[in-house]
Amino acid sequence: DSGVTQTPKHLITATGQRVTLRCSPRSGDLSVYWYQQSLDQGLQFLIQYYNGEERAKGNILERFSAQQFPDLHSELNLSSLELGDSALYFCASSSSFGAGDGSGELFFGEGSRLTVL
C-alpha cells in the first residue's frame, strides 16, 4: 500500500460526458502528479501540483484540467470525453517538487480505470 488513494477505481461513461477523478496523497506529501496510461501510449505525464500550485505540465489536453485543494487532495477533470480517453489514470505523490538532489521518489496510487463507450 503506497498510501495514495484514488477514487473511483472504475468508471464507465459515454462520449461527450464529463468525469472527475480524485486523489488523496500520502500524509505530508505536498506534490501530486497525474499520469495517463493507455494501451498504445504507455505512461504519459499529464500535470504536477505542489502545495496547491501548478508546477509542471506534460501532454495534457485542453479538455482536461486539474487542481489541488488546500487539504492537498487533487482532482482531475476530464470533459467532452472521447473513446480515446479510455485509459488508466494514475495519481502519484511525493514530499518535494524536485530539488535536484535526487530526493522525491514518487508513490503511485492504484489508478482509476476510465472506459468511454
Add this chain to the structure above:
Amino acid sequence: DAKTTQPPSMDCAEGRAANLPCNHSTISGNEYVYWYRQIHSQGPQYIIHGLKNNETNEMASLIITEDRKSSTLILPHATLRDTAVYYCIVKTGANNLFFGTGTRLTVIP
C-alpha cells in the same frame, strides 16, 4: 532529461539473479538514475535510485558504470512476483518522471 534504452523483454529463472540493463549515454553530471516497476496494471512502484555510486536496498542493487553511461538493476533472487515491466528513468531536478517502454521481465518457474 537524458533518454534511456532498455531491452523490450527478458526472462529469468526463479531463484536466479535478474540483471536488467539500461543505457543512458547522454546522461549529464547532475542527473540521477531511477528504477521503477509496474506489476500488471498496478501503479508503478519505486525500486531504487543513484547518482554515481552503486546502491543497494532491500529490493535490489543498482550498479552504475564509472562513465555513468549505463546501469544495471539487479534483483538478487528473482521470484514469480517480480514479473513486471521495469522502467529505467534519468531525471534532473523535476520530479515529473518520463517513462519509456521499459523491460518486461518474466520470471519462469
